[in-house]
Amino acid sequence: MNAVIPNPAKRAADGGAAALPAAGPWRIRADRGLAPVADTVRALLAPHLGERLLPDDASPAHGSEIVLTLDAADVPLGRTVGVAPTGAAEPADEAYGLTVTAEGITCRSRTPQGVFRAATTAAQLLLTTPPDGLLDAQELSDAPRYAWRGLMIDPARCFVTPDDVRRVIDVAALYKLNVLHLHLTDNEGWRMELPSTPSLTGHQDAAEERHFYTVDEYRELQTYAAQRHVTIVPEIDLPGHCAALRTALPELPPAPAPDGLAGRFPFVPPLDLTDADTHAAVAAVLADVCALTEGPFVHIGGDEAIGITDECFVASVRELRNLVRKFGKRPVAWQESARAGIGPEDIAQFWVDVPMMDLPDTAEELAGRPELVATGLTMEVVGALKTFFAPSDHDVERILAGGARLLLSPQSHLYLDRRYAPEVTPAAQAKDAARLGFPHYRPRSVEHTASWDPASHGIPDERIAGVEATLFGETLRGPDDLTTLLLPRLGSVAEAAWSGRAPEWSEYRTRIAQHARLWRARGLAHFAAQDVPWQ
Structure with missing residues (x-):
């Protein structure tokens, strides 16, 4: 076969x-x-x-x-x-x-x-x-439909050792993916050694288990990936998601916050790049990242900057882009960056709109979503989330109007940090299935991921930069957790990215069933979904 x-x-x-x-x-x-x-x-x-x-x-x-x-x-x-x-x-x-x-x-x-x-x-x-x-x-x-076929992993929240990154690169290459996006920084950690700012990782130097990539390791990973025709794209997530940077540089002032936000919800103050000291610190960081990166792209984040005024967000994102270009690279950012203006040379990563978040509209609906109730979510928080994310409903329009390209990573299907549905979970993996995956997402089957069609968003092909699956690491404890969430779902994402269309499920499931043999031989844990006739 x-x-x-x-x-x-x-x-x-x-x-x-x-x-x-x-x-x-x-x-x-x-x-x-x-x-x-x-x-x-x-x-x-x-x-x-x-x-x-x-x-x-x-x-x-x-x-x-x-x-x-x-x-x-x-x-x-x-x-x-x-x-x-x-x-x-x-x-x-x-x-x-x-x-x-x-x-x-x-x-x-x-x-x-x-x-x-x-x-x-x-x-x-x-x-x-x-x-x-x-x-x-x-x-x-x-022949491929899309030039950019990527996977994002999240060493910031759950460190992925260099050896395990190489294992992920091998899997990506075997499925004809050609980008590995490394989410290197977030509130939970900073995973890249930078000569100009040793305090970002210096506190880890004496630890027996070092949880960052040295300059040499980062270079070696890029060489390894290039040999497999995979380009590494590093992400330094700013101006929000910056608690790890603030820990290393506590003297940097908070960005100005919108009126009435302080005290209502906890958040890490984003960075204000109009502040001279903050600008100098971020410029040093990005100069190092760009100098150490062999590929042409550096991802600047730009998402979920909770607790910053619109004016400061616009100024900060524009300056992040300017700095990356000044240092010889091309910036990529999450879709929210379009609110700072966007042009034909920009790439914006489309990941969310309010309908895609699948949030309840009433208390009764919330009560019927045990995965949300278990997290302590209230209708007040649901309302705040809908208000905060409301501008995302128009981000694609902004991106298209500005002439930029979209990198397709819709949360609904391509966020692989989603729990597997109980109805496809084998008893032997029920405990892990209940633990793995972001709890605010509705659990879904493998077939659900495989049903994604790039054309479903109505975006003209010529405006699509490519396709990229993401796997954030909030619930991961190690490499087996990572590959359990990746496999088998990565296969259908790779097929959609290469062919430009969703596979036909009844036929596809018989093909992916044969791949457990390949994963086992490589020592990769996978989810034995009951909607696949495994061999």
Whole structure:
């Protein structure tokens, strides 16, 4: 069975040809210019194939071959839209073709990126097939719809070690994602060492378990990701979500607050970039982040700046953008940043509107939502949330009117820090399922996530930067929690980002069911949802 995710657009089976044994052994052979791709493919396959993966100098007479070649024969020209995460003026040509014969698998494209995408398809064909199984003789071809296909993880709230970040990068690459967005700062923590401001992480230096990335580790993660054609985008979340920064720099004054807010609800005062000392501190931070980042983008946050006047928010966001550009990078921000003005060079990450928040309108409705009642939510707080988020209902209009691009991350489907629905939860995972996921979100099935269609928001394709799933870490305790919330839901997000449409559930569920074999071999915990016929 073809269990590839994303599902290739074109498949032609050769029913008259002999099948290919999955057992191998396997040898990788590449065009001279594709040696780095071959090395990366070997690294991805090694944990699965072990001794069945032969060294490069093994005789071609032994085993089957995975051939990597720059060959445009029968490779389709795809129509890729969006923003290239590498900063290129046009998206990379990632279109590929793949042929399975009795002798082996040939991966071909016009570019190294395309050859690598073909190779991840070959890897999935192999790794979702039992060692004693057969691969059908076939021709596959495909090309991506969206140039930016991302995943955000949240080391700020639950630190993800460098080794575990590499494991996430490998999974992202296997599913043809090409951006890893690191939410590095928030109220709960600051996870990036900066030479100009050692106090941000200095208090952790003596700890046995260090919970930040050193300069060298950050560089190494970027190199590792680039080898897998994944771009790392760091996020320094400002002017709100700044408690960790305030702990390190307690002398910075609070931003001016709206009248009547103080004392009603607890909040960490946002930063005021019109203040000279605050501006200098933030400029030093962003100068370091931009200098250490190899990719072209730096995310400046801009979301949920609770407790700041509109005027100060506008001035602060504009200056954050200006600083990132001054230091040679292109800013990305959450959708709220559009309220500070927005232009054609900007990218705004769309994540919420009030209807998407799915909040109750009456006390009776609240009483019928046990996941909300358990958090102590009251109708007063519900009203305050609706008022605070009301401007979000018009953010997309602002972004489109300003000529900017939208990065699609709707909370309704692509926030993977959502609890799994009880009706699809196996008994063995019921305790973890009740603990994992942001409690204000309605629990949903795996099918719900897979039902998301990028076209459902009515945004013209040419205005979409790309697609990005997010996984915030409020309820995580370690890497198993992270992958349990990611898997299996990441597969359908990757398919929608690559193909531009939702998979057909009854067919998709049989493909994702084969991938548990791949995750187990990589030591990745996953959620065994009961709406999937696992193999």
